[in-house]
Amino acid sequence: AQTVTQSQPEMSVQEAETVTLSCTYDTSESNYYLFWYKQPPSRQMILVIRQEAYKQQNATENRFSVNFQKAAKSFSLKISDSQLGDTAMYFCAFIPFSGGSNYKLTFGKGTLLTVNP
Amino acid sequence: GAGVSQSPSNKVTEKGKDVELRCDPISGHTALYWYRQSLGQGLEFLIYFQGNSAPDKSGLPSDRFSAERTGGSVSTLTIQRTQQEDSAVYLCASSLRLNTEAFFGQGTRLTVV
Numbered sequence: 001a002q003t004v005t006q007s008q009p010e011m012s013v014q015e016a017e018t019v020t021l022s023c024t025y026d027t028s029e030s031n032y033y034l035f036w037y038k039q040p041p042s043r044q045m046i047l048v049i050r051q052e053a054y055k056q057q058n059a060t061e062n063r064f065s066v067n068f069q070k071a072a073k074s075f076s077l078k079i080s081d082s083q084l085g086d087t088a089m090y091f092c093a094f095i096p097f098s099g100g101s102n103y104k105l106t107f108g109k110g111t112l113l114t115v116n117p
Numbered sequence: 118g119a120g121v122s123q124s125p126s127n128k129v130t131e132k133g134k135d136v137e138l139r140c141d142p143i144s145g146h147t148a149l150y151w152y153r154q155s156l157g158q159g160l161e162f163l164i165y166f167q168g169n170s171a172p173d174k175s176g177l178p179s180d181r182f183s184a185e186r187t188g189g190s191v192s193t194l195t196i197q198r199t200q201q202e203d204s205a206v207y208l209c210a211s212s213l214r215l216n217t218e219a220f221f222g223q224g225t226r227l228t229v230v
Contacts (some may be wrong), residue, residue: 035218043206045221091159095216103215104173105150109159 002027004094006108013082014116020067021077021111023092031097034068034075039110040088048090048101051075053097089113119143121222123209129228130199138194138225140160142211149192150210150219151184165191167215199229 003026013019025034036048041053051059051068058066063083067076079086122141130136142149151163162176166186178194181199184190196203206226212221 031216033216037221042223044223045205045208045210047218050218067215097216099130104162104165104176105210105219106162107152107160112174 002029002094002106004092004108006090006092006104006111008111009109010112010114013079013117015082015084016080017078017082019082019113020107021079021090021113023075023108024078025073025075025092025094027073027094029096033095033097034066035093035095035105036064037078037091037093037107038067038073038086038088039091040085045091049077056082062101070081079113079114084117085116087115121209122224123207123222124224126223127226127228129230130134132201132229133198135195135197136194136199136227138207138209138221138227140192140194140209140211141219142190142202142209143190144190144210146220148188148212148214148215148217148219149186150212151192151194152208152210153178154206154208154224156205163194163207184213196227199227201229203227204229 007111026063032053034051038046049061063080089110124139141199147168152160166172184194200229207225208222208224210218
């Protein structure tokens with residue numbers, strides 16, 4: 001079974017600064033996808049960024065980038081130039097590429113990020 | 118519609134009553150998930166559907182919970198004899214296939230009083 005661990009329940013950052021959210025996972029699969037989702041107070045889950053495990057290059061989406069370390073099973077999210085609108089709960093998630101009977105999208109418990117003015 | 122639609126947005130029910138929560142996935146998406154999110158907590162997997170395959174019901178917490186997906190599209194999550202611990206936000210998501218990113222609805226906040 002897959003597990004996803006987010007060790008930081010809460011974090012805060014000043015507006016315009018950079019913050020990194022941690023995520024580790026455990027799996028015996030060799031190929032999989034990793035995601036970061038954002039859930040603002042509106043409770044709408046929004047996909048922030050995705051990473052395919054077979055790609056060595058780290059994914060980037062504007063101010064959001066990841067540091068994917070496959071051997072270490074680590075998948076951190078870096079938010080640059082933090083904005084007030086980045087305040088949200090952030091969830092790391094995993095899904096196997098071809099997982100047989102275990103296709104469910106597995107989430108970590110989340111990190112509550114607060115961006116302070 | 119353009120996104121995943123869930124109804125109702127909020128539901129208050131009395132303990133012991135049955136409730137039905139509805140999810141309309143994105144058109145063409147073959148996979149559909151239900152998750153439960155208790156206050157301030159992460160997402161607890163309940164069930165997923167993929168095309169015409171048998172659903173994975175491994176996350177349903179008790180036999181009071183059931184779900185169906187009709188015609189490969191709309192899904193209904195039914196909770197019978199609701200209990201106070203069933204109070205949570207129920208999130209539905211769909212994806213093009215099982216191993217791709219999921220898009221979420223806004224959820225149904227269920228309150229059992």
